Amino acid sequence: MKAGDGPNSYANNSTFQKIAVNSSQEVVREEIAEKLDIQTFLLSSCNTFRIADLGCSTGPNTFFAVDNILETVQLKYQSQGLSSHQIPKFQVFFNDQTTNDFNMLFKSLPQNRQYYAAGVPGSFYGRIFPNASIHLFHCSFSNHWLSRVPKEIGNKESPAWNKGKIYYSSSTTEVTRAYETQHALDMERFLNARAQEIVYGGLMVLIIPCRPNGTPHSHTLANITYETLGSCLIDMARKGVVDEGKLDSFNIPVYIMSPQELEVAVERTGYFSIERMEVLPNMFPNSSLSNALLSTSHVRAVHEEHIKQHFGEEIIDELFNLYHKKVEERPSKFESGKTIVSLAVLKRNTN
Amino acid sequence: MKAGDGPNSYANNSTFQKIAVNSSQEVVREEIAEKLDIQTFLLSSCNTFRIADLGCSTGPNTFFAVDNILETVQLKYQSQGLSSHQIPKFQVFFNDQTTNDFNMLFKSLPQNRQYYAAGVPGSFYGRIFPNASIHLFHCSFSNHWLSRVPKEIGNKESPAWNKGKIYYSSSTTEVTRAYETQHALDMERFLNARAQEIVYGGLMVLIIPCRPNGTPHSHTLANITYETLGSCLIDMARKGVVDEGKLDSFNIPVYIMSPQELEVAVERTGYFSIERMEVLPNMFPNSSLSNALLSTSHVRAVHEEHIKQHFGEEIIDELFNLYHKKVEERPSKFESGKTIVSLAVLKRNTN
Numbered sequence: 001m002k003a004g005d006g007p008n009s010y011a012n013n014s015t016f017q018k019i020a021v022n023s024s025q026e027v028v029r030e031e032i033a034e035k036l037d038i039q040t041f042l043l044s045s046c047n048t049f050r051i052a053d054l055g056c057s058t059g060p061n062t063f064f065a066v067d068n069i070l071e072t073v074q075l076k077y078q079s080q081g082l083s084s085h086q087i088p089k090f091q092v093f094f095n096d097q098t099t100n101d102f103n104m105l106f107k108s109l110p111q112n113r114q115y116y117a118a119g120v121p122g123s124f125y126g127r128i129f130p131n132a133s134i135h136l137f138h139c140s141f142s143n144h145w146l147s148r149v150p151k152e153i154g155n156k157e158s159p160a161w162n163k164g165k166i167y168y169s170s171s172t173t174e175v176t177r178a179y180e181t182q183h184a185l186d187m188e189r190f191l192n193a194r195a196q197e198i199v200y201g202g203l204m205v206l207i208i209p210c211r212p213n214g215t216p217h218s219h220t221l222a223n224i225t226y227e228t229l230g231s232c233l234i235d236m237a238r239k240g241v242v243d244e245g246k247l248d249s250f251n252i253p254v255y256i257m258s259p260q261e262l263e264v265a266v267e268r269t270g271y272f273s274i275e276r277m278e279v280l281p282n283m284f285p286n287s288s289l290s291n292a293l294l295s296t297s298h299v300r301a302v303h304e305e306h307i308k309q310h311f312g313e314e315i316i317d318e319l320f321n322l323y324h325k326k327v328e329e330r331p332s333k334f335e336s337g338k339t340i341v342s343l344a345v346l347k348r349n350t351n
Numbered sequence: 352m353k354a355g356d357g358p359n360s361y362a363n364n365s366t367f368q369k370i371a372v373n374s375s376q377e378v379v380r381e382e383i384a385e386k387l388d389i390q391t392f393l394l395s396s397c398n399t400f401r402i403a404d405l406g407c408s409t410g411p412n413t414f415f416a417v418d419n420i421l422e423t424v425q426l427k428y429q430s431q432g433l434s435s436h437q438i439p440k441f442q443v444f445f446n447d448q449t450t451n452d453f454n455m456l457f458k459s460l461p462q463n464r465q466y467y468a469a470g471v472p473g474s475f476y477g478r479i480f481p482n483a484s485i486h487l488f489h490c491s492f493s494n495h496w497l498s499r500v501p502k503e504i505g506n507k508e509s510p511a512w513n514k515g516k517i518y519y520s521s522s523t524t525e526v527t528r529a530y531e532t533q534h535a536l537d538m539e540r541f542l543n544a545r546a547q548e549i550v551y552g553g554l555m556v557l558i559i560p561c562r563p564n565g566t567p568h569s570h571t572l573a574n575i576t577y578e579t580l581g582s583c584l585i586d587m588a589r590k591g592v593v594d595e596g597k598l599d600s601f602n603i604p605v606y607i608m609s610p611q612e613l614e615v616a617v618e619r620t621g622y623f624s625i626e627r628m629e630v631l632p633n634m635f636p637n638s639s640l641s642n643a644l645l646s647t648s649h650v651r652a653v654h655e656e657h658i659k660q661h662f663g664e665e666i667i668d669e670l671f672n673l674y675h676k677k678v679e680e681r682p683s684k685f686e687s688g689k690t691i692v693s694l695a696v697l698k699r700n701t702n
Contacts, residue, residue, distance in 0.1 A: 048481035089481050093469060098460075102453045106472035109449075116481055118444060118469040121457035130399035130440050130467055 020341050021061045021140055023280045024207050025068045031345040032072040032136075032203065035275050038080065040201040040350065041135060049073060049088040051115075052134045052197075054124045055142025056094040058105045063113075065138055066092050069205075070114060073136070090115035095128060097121070099305075123147060125189045129197040137194055140207040144222075146253040147186045150178035153251050166230040167252050169223035176217060183255040187265035195271030200350040204272065206262070207280070210342040213260045221337030222256050225299060228333075232322040233311075242315060250310050252303070259342045272346035280341045295334070296324040371692050372412045372491055374631045375558050376419045382696040383423040383487075383554065386626050389431065391552040391701065392486060398437075400424060402466075403444040403485045403548075405475045406493025409452050410459045416489055417443050420556075421465060424487070441466035446479060448472070450656075474498060476540045480548040488545055491558040495573075497604040498537045501529035504602050517581040518603050520574035527568060534606040538616035546622035546699060555623065555697040557613070558631070563691050564611045572688030573607050576650060579684075583673040584662075593666060601661050603654070610693045623697035631692045646685070647675040 041049075051069055056062035070090050077087045092113075094105060098121040109117050122128045124139070125147040152158040153168075153175060160174040168179040194204060211220035218227075233250070236242040259277060266272050300320050308316055327334060392400075402420055407413035421441050428438045443464075445456060449472040460468050473479045475490070476498040503509040504519075504526060511525040519530040545555060562571035569578075584601070587593040610628060617623050651671050659667055678685060 048484060091481050091484075098457050102457060102470060106449050106453060106470075109472070116471075116479060117473075118471045119453060119457075120467075120469045121460070122468075128467060130442050133399060133442070 018061050018064070020207050020209075020280060021065050023341075024140070024205070024343050025064075027276065027278070027280075027343055027345075028065075028068060028138075028205055029072045031205070031276055032069065033076055035345065035347060036073065036076055036136070036203055037201045038073075038076060041199055047086075047088045048091050049136075050091045050093065050134050051136045051138065052093040052095055052120070052129065054095045054137060054139040055145070056096050056100075056105065058101050059108045061140070062094060062105075063108075063110055065140060066115070067110075069136060069138060074114075091118065092116070093118050093120045093129070093134070095120040095122070095124060097123060124193070125186055127193050127196065131196055132199045134198050135202045137198060137202070137204040139205070141209060143187070143190065143206060143208045144254050144256055146179070146182050146255055147189070148182070149251040149253045150182040152178050154249055161248075162251055163248050164234065166233060166247070166250050167223065167226040168255075169217035169220065170227050179255050183257060183261070184265065187257075187262070188269055191265060191269040191271060195269065195348060198348045200348055202348045203275075204346040204348070206342075206344045206346065208262065208342050208344070209256060210262070210279075210340050211256050211258050212279075212338050212340050213258045215258070215338045217256070219336070219338055220256050221334065221339035222254070224334060224337040225295065226252055226254065228326050229299060229303070229319075229323055232319055232326065235322065236315065236319065241318065242311060246311055250307075259340075259344075262342065262344060266344075266346060270349075272348055274344060275347050276343070276345040278343055280343050295327050296320055299323065369412050369415070371558050371560075371631060372416050374692075375491070375556070375694050376415075378627065378629070378631075378694055378696075379416075379419060379489075379556055380423045382556070382627055383420065384427055386696065386698060387424065387427055387487070387554055388552045389424075389427060392550055398439045399442050400439040400487075401442045401444065401485045402487045402489065403446055403471070403480065405446045405488060405490040406496070407445040407447050407451075407456065409455045412491070413445060413456075414459075414461055414464075416491060417466070418461075420487060420489060425465075442469065443467070444469050444471045444480070444485070446471040446473070446475060448474060475544070476537055478544050478547065482547055483550045485549050486553045488549060488553070488555040490556070492560060494538070494541065494557060494559045495605050495607055497530070497533050497606055498540070499533070500602040500604045501533040503529050505600055512599075513602055514599050515585065517584060517598070517601050518574065518577040519606075520568035520571065521578050530606050534608060534612070535616065538608075538613070539620055542616060542620040542622060546620065549699045551699055551701040553699045554626070555699070557693075557695045557697065559613065559693050559695070560607060561613070561630075561691050561693040562607050562609050563630075563689050564609045566609070566689045568607070570687070570689055571607050572685065572690035573605070575685060575688040576646065577603055577605065579677050580650060580654070580670075580674055583670055583677065586673065587666065587670065592669065593662060597662055601658075610691075610695075613693065613695060617695075617697060621700075623699055625695060626698050627694070627696040629694055631694050646678050647671055650674065 051066060053062045053066055074087060092115045094117065100121070102119045102121065105119065120128050124142070150160070152160040153162045155161055160178040162168070162171055162175045165171050168175045198204065209222055211217065217223055233242055233247055237244050237247045263274065263277065266274055304316060307319065402417060404413045404417055425438060443466045445468065451472070453470045453472065456470065471479050475493070501511070503511040504513045506512055511529040513519070513522055513526045516522050519526045549555065560573055562568065568574055584593055584598055588595045588598045614625065614628065617625055655667060658670070
């Protein structure tokens with residue numbers, strides 16, 4: 001994500017993620033009110049309820065999500081007729097990759113927050129918290145990031161070598177399969193790690209951009225976006241602005257799963273029950289997605305940094321100008337793309 | 352502290368702090384081995400031992416200190432004949448002001464660390480952790496920073512207005528008293544906050560640059576350093592390089608306490624017993640302190656940022672060149688300065 005708070009920063013270009021957080025809030029409140037079984041929690045001597053937001057980026061979306069959760073948990077405790085000193089205090093862990101701009105995150109923490117804040121650097125595909133130390137996980141718009149580009153994709157000797165492309169959705173079966181396998185492995189590692197870190201009975205809220213069940217990868221809006229970005233880089237390689245070898249070794253570590261794939265992953269690991277799973281309503285009206293400027297600024301905020309690291313800073317403006325032009329020229333291509341955002345509420349089994 | 356890892360950064364100019372950490376390690380090991388009463392700890396369901404380093408800055412000193420503590424606690428558990436799964440896991444909280452360079456701290460976390468790491472932004476003069484959630488606090492070279500410059504120091508109407516100076520040690524009685532009062536208040540807030548956050552029986556290690564009991568403020572090495580820095584700013588104000596009004600409104604929020612003042616503060620708040628209190632041996636041989644270059648780079652790394660914020664970047668090089676010259680010209684002044692580093696190990700009362 002683009003750090004800081006400049007015009008191209010993630011902080012100022014995360015409208016989609018914000019809409020998702022907003023439209024998930026009511027469901028999250030309902031699920032906490034109904035499913036959070038606070039009697040089973042041993043809050044230990046310090047009477048602290050611990051929340052972690054995974055892939056929090058730099059705010060402000062993470063702060064909205066956390067406040068919504070915290071207020072609902074507080075209400076739940078109050079509804080049990082507990083006195084104020086029996087209602088727990090809150091500690092919130094903001095997690096993201098080590099390269100995240102934690103300095104900015106910390107500086108923008110709400111002044112009037114009702115929790116003790118901490119930042120936790122590191123990939124959520126590994127262990128980042130002690131055993132049974134978190135009561136509620138929240139993870140929004142993060143699980144579509146793979147832990148890495150599948151190894152074989154960059155290997156010239158492999159049938160899954162992704163020559164001349166930067167993504168899987170309109171590539172060969174071998175490439176697509178390599179992405180699918182990496183995704184299945186990552187989800188397994190994600191669920192296994194969280195299963196150790198969460199208390200028995202704890203809840204996990206996942207908000208994930210998905211493709212509808214049965215929709216081909218190539219018809220998915222997010223994937224059309226990445227393929228368009230790839231076509232810009234291919235054009236620039238033809239013009240000699242981008243090195244062809246660099247293009248071959250660049251691939252975007254994103255996989256757009258279907259709700260069904262998510263279900264399969266949860267069931268396979270076996271540590272969580274699916275308490276609720278639904279498509280968030282009417283979030284990305286095609287009219288707004290066909291807004292080329294919005295689409296460009298979104299893609300740029302999310303991908304500028306790793307593209308810059310690979311290709312160098314000098315290509316960035318040209319790349320996103322070209323991208324902008326392509327979106328403007330063919331709005332129908334984007335309007336036909338399918339996309340949904342799935343919300344899943346999982347509960348840690350007590351056995 | 353100067354962020355990043357450039358030539359003037361704190362990370363590359365914290366030799367004094369490193370010597371202090373090194374020479375404290377043996378004492379810390381002894382005290383943990385002897386005084387850490389692990390039987391009294393309820394490690395809760397997650398079996399996690401929590402350590403916090405307060406005022407950690409950007410490393411690497413904080414990592415050395417934490418490793419030393421962690422290994423000693425591990426040994427202590429092993430010596431009780433516990434099996435490996437009964438030995439707790441560790442979670443380490445790195446705390447400093449919100450303006451600290453946490454991005455750099457996180458990027459330099461040791462790869463092979465044996466703990467879950469988290470960063471906690473915020474002043475340790477307030478609450479930063481949930482009740483009874485930390486087993487061992489470490490705080491090195493941080494307690495001499497006041498939470499703020501005493502209010503009256505900057506008030507033209509007050510008898511404690513510190514006109515034409517930036518520090519208290521060669522100023523009026525009123526100014527000195529204002530600093531002393533602020534320090535007493537800050538230590539009380541520090542100890543009260545930690546008393547709530549630490550478990551009963553938990554240990555707190557404080558390493559503090561001090562003046563020997565009975566030594567006047569003006570004879571203390573650190574204070575001579577600040578007075579010299581002040582005299583440079585006064586010279587620059589006379590030359591018109593520094594604005595006189597800006598000089599009057601600038602004061603350094605540092606107070607060099609005596610071990611006796613520390614004892615009084617601990618006894619007054621009443622939550623901790625002093626398990627050990629001693630002067631660390633032979634840490635700053637005068638010969639090395641008379642090394643003007645080392646002194647300059649140290650003072651610059653620690654104070655460049657807040658001087659820059661107040662006076663602007665353009666004066667920085669001239670200021671520290673002048674400072675360097677003054678130290679070189681009068682080494683005897685610095686050699687005569689008294690300084691000690693006190694180490695205190697406190698234990699939280701169980702009642």
